[in-house]
Amino acid sequence: MKKITYLVASMLTVGLLTFTSCSDKTKDSANETVEEAKNDMDENVDEAKADMKEAGNEFQAKVREDKNALKADVDDAVDKIDRKIEEADAKMEKATEKEKAKWQERKKELNQEKEELKASWDDTQDETAVKWDAFKAKTRNKIDKVKADLKD
Structure with missing residues (x-):
């Protein structure tokens, strides 16, 4: 963008110098040069806007994909916790008071742990892109902790 600005500025300077010391033909040529520079700048600005919009769309798609993957991992971890809770309930029915x-x-x-995971997922609604x-890493750490805890 700076190159474009410098290019336009230098072309305008050349054009102004031409206006002050040249014939009508030279002035017309300078006007054309200035007009071409303006058109080039407009095209470059439009191209930059399109590139920024495309990059923004790609980033949003990546965030959406990451959120879907993280949601699946959270749901999987919650399901595993639920199974462990059911196992604990079954073991409590047959256990002694100390074991209960x-x-x-x-x-x-x-x-x-289950509530913390659910709360983490609920926080995604408040997280910006x-x-x-950082949010994804924090939640992944919680999922890893749950998975490690469930292995025992």
């Missing part, structure tokens, strides 16, 4: 307390604590932890990468 252990399984109730585990169930409480699982429910808390600029903050998306």
Whole structure:
């Protein structure tokens, strides 16, 4: 963009110098040069706008794709937590009082992790595209923590 500005400025300067010391033919030539420079600048501006719009659309598509993938991962992790909660409920039915307390604590932890994941996903509605990468990394860390926790 600076090159275009310098190009236009230099062409205008040449044109102005031409106007002050030249014949009508030279003045017409200078006018044509200035007009061509304006047209070139307009074309370059239009092209830059189109490039920016395309880049914006590509970025939005990437964010949308990332959100869909993250949503699938969150849903998968929530489903796994639900299965673990069901397993804990089944084990509590057959467990002794001491073991029941252990399984109730585990169930409480699982429910808390599930709520944190759901809350993280709900936060996506408030996140802007600029903050998306940081948000995605934070949520991925929570998912990884849940997956690691569920392996035990």
